[in-house]
Amino acid sequence: DTGVSQDPRHKITKRGQNVTFRCDPISEHNRLYWYRQTLGQGPEFLTYFQNEAQLEKSRLLSDRFSAERPKGSFSTLEIQRTEQGDSAMYLCASSFPPVSGANVLTFGAGSRLTVL
Amino acid sequence: AQKVTQAQTEISVVEKEDVTLDCVYETRDTTYYLFWYKQPPSGELVFLIRRNSFDEQNEISGRYSWNFQKSTSSFNFTITASQVVDSAVYFCALLHGSSNTGKLIFGQGTTLQVKP
Numbered sequence: 001d002t003g004v005s006q007d008p009r010h011k012i013t014k015r016g017q018n019v020t021f022r023c024d025p026i027s028e029h030n031r032l033y034w035y036r037q038t039l040g041q042g043p044e045f046l047t048y049f050q051n052e053a054q055l056e057k058s059r060l061l062s063d064r065f066s067a068e069r070p071k072g073s074f075s076t077l078e079i080q081r082t083e084q085g086d087s088a089m090y091l092c093a094s095s096f097p098p099v100s101g102a103n104v105l106t107f108g109a110g111s112r113l114t115v116l
Numbered sequence: 117a118q119k120v121t122q123a124q125t126e127i128s129v130v131e132k133e134d135v136t137l138d139c140v141y142e143t144r145d146t147t148y149y150l151f152w153y154k155q156p157p158s159g160e161l162v163f164l165i166r167r168n169s170f171d172e173q174n175e176i177s178g179r180y181s182w183n184f185q186k187s188t189s190s191f192n193f194t195i196t197a198s199q200v201v202d203s204a205v206y207f208c209a210l211l212h213g214s215s216n217t218g219k220l221i222f223g224q225g226t227t228l229q230v231k232p
Binding site for chain 1: 120151153162163166168217218219220221222223
């Protein structure tokens with residue numbers, strides 16, 4: 001297993017276009033997370049799934065954003081009608097559910113979005 | 117409110133110097149977890165350490181050590197005899213204990229540059 005994979009690594013798009021990012025988690029992990037990181041800032045939580053169920057969404061996730069994990073394996077994050085403020089690194093992470101204490105998230109290398 | 121502050125935006129040292137990265141957190145929870153992650157230029161966040169709020173023992177792992185002080189709400193990270201490969205952005209993060217979500221709250225990060 002090679003860790004968490006994200007595709008594409010870079011995406012440049014024009015304002016108003018739709019974009020979709022894909023995340024393939026570590027196969028044994030049933031939890032999957034999306035975070036957003038803008039330049040010079042720490043990552044911010046967007047949403048997470050346990051198996052195929054989306055259990056929490058941040059207020060940062062406007063109605064232009066939609067995330068899915070249809071079969072409990074890979075996930076997609078779609079942004080519709082992109083805006084320049086959407087330019088950021090979109091990070092995916094996966095983990096086991098916590099047995100005791102906090103689970104450790106394994107992150108992918110991210111998908112960098114630039115909206116022109 | 118929960119918050120993580122990394123007051124040092126950038127630190128530059130010469131190889132073999134020791135360096136301490138500061139992290140101050142705010143939380144009302146009595147049970148919480150603290151993390152450090154490293155983000156090299158490749159972009160992937162690499163897990164370094166997790167501590168729970170009931171374990172104030174300092175930890176050492178090779179050239180890395182962590183000093184957890186509940187009295188000052190700090191969780192500082194020291195690299196001894198720094199190396200060029202330590203150059204990266206380092207993030208401190210907080211997870212409150214009642215959260216089963218993996219919803220980490222990150223600081224803004226400290227960029228460490230180690231010069232040869």
